[in-house]
Amino acid sequence: MERLMKCALEIIAQLSDGKPVTLLSLEEKHKGIIVGGFVKGELIFPNKNINLKGNPVEKMISAKEAHTYPGMVVDSLPFPAPKDIKSGFSCLCLPLMNEKSQVKGIIVIAQKRGSPLAAERLNTLNTILPLIATVIDTSLEHERLIQLATRDNLTNLYSRPYFETRLQEEFTRVRRHGGVFSLLMMDIDRFKQINETCGYKEGNQVLKVVANLLNHSIRQEIDIPCRYAGKKFTTLLPNTSVDGAYILAERIRQRCEQHSFTTQQGIPLKVTLSAGIAHNVDIAHEDILEEQTTDKDDVEPTAISKEELMHRADTMLQAAKTAGRNQVMVWW
Numbered sequence: 001m002e003r004l005m006k007c008a009l010e011i012i013a014q015l016s017d018g019k020p021v022t023l024l025s026l027e028e029k030h031k032g033i034i035v036g037g038f039v040k041g042e043l044i045f046p047n048k049n050i051n052l053k054g055n056p057v058e059k060m061i062s063a064k065e066a067h068t069y070p071g072m073v074v075d076s077l078p079f080p081a082p083k084d085i086k087s088g089f090s091c092l093c094l095p096l097m098n099e100k101s102q103v104k105g106i107i108v109i110a111q112k113r114g115s116p117l118a119a120e121r122l123n124t125l126n127t128i129l130p131l132i133a134t135v136i137d138t139s140l141e142h143e144r145l146i147q148l149a150t151r152d153n154l155t156n157l158y159s160r161p162y163f164e165t166r167l168q169e170e171f172t173r174v175r176r177h178g179g180v181f182s183l184l185m186m187d188i189d190r191f192k193q194i195n196e197t198c199g200y201k202e203g204n205q206v207l208k209v210v211a212n213l214l215n216h217s218i219r220q221e222i223d224i225p226c227r228y229a230g231k232k233f234t235t236l237l238p239n240t241s242v243d244g245a246y247i248l249a250e251r252i253r254q255r256c257e258q259h260s261f262t263t264q265q266g267i268p269l270k271v272t273l274s275a276g277i278a279h280n281v282d283i284a285h286e287d288i289l290e291e292q293t294t295d296k297d298d299v300e301p302t303a304i305s306k307e308e309l310m311h312r313a314d315t316m317l318q319a320a321k322t323a324g325r326n327q328v329m330v331w332w
Helices: 002-015 057-063 119-150 160-177 191-198 200-215 242-258 286-292 306-322
Strands: 021-028 031-039 042-044 048-051 067-074 077-080 089-097 103-112 181-188 224-229 232-238 273-279 328-330
Touching (some): 002 042, 021 077, 031 077, 067 103, 160 232, 200 232, 242 328, 273 306
Parallel strands (some): 273 328
Antiparallel strands (some): 021 031, 181 273
């Protein structure tokens, strides 16, 4: 889909005579995504969510007609300003409509004030707008299908099948290139009591909040957070030792402990997490090394299986619960 977006942007950039261009897709009435742009001779793909509430393009979307607005800059790209500002340029906004006359996106072209886009170029652009709208529509549908296949519906974390696929890929990667990664397993303490006392609806809300705390604590686009089963979460941490994993787990545990959970009626809830950590290699202890060899540098860590890694992380999770809950334990 990115290839199609790239082709669409290249065509728009050519027809706009190399002026800065923004391609915006619409998800909902007041929400859009800046999927790509052309500026200073380069294509960029920020995929930035943007709130359109109060922006002048709202009226344009309703009217389904092109319009010119004062311009501002968002992530280096031109965008219509919510009020008249002295930016020195304006934005020509062209609606992208599908076969059902629904606005699926907007092309934003920066123009110097008093120097509009040439009429012949604008006419050519207007002839290909339906094609570009189809590209965006197809891309959004593709993303929606990917979302359904890889994400948990309740928490929006990755699903277990997707997680297991990524875990296998990480094992394959380190087998070829070396390295270490860690696995973090977390479980909500006494979650059954929350469901029984407050109901499943409140329990689901707790799951959502915990998932959000987890997702905002990890490295985006690197770590793989997953709702593994029921109230259990797991996170794959590439290029992370158990020391680094422990720091992360403690951060998440503390954020959960300090968060003010309440029911819809405003009743406070105490929610804590227990966690277990393991990593993908066995490292011999110093006393064993001294018995086996005089040169510790000659001893290489031994890789373990995927099943063993999961077992160790889960074992540490259960140990944390047995020891009193609301703590982190590591398989060193």
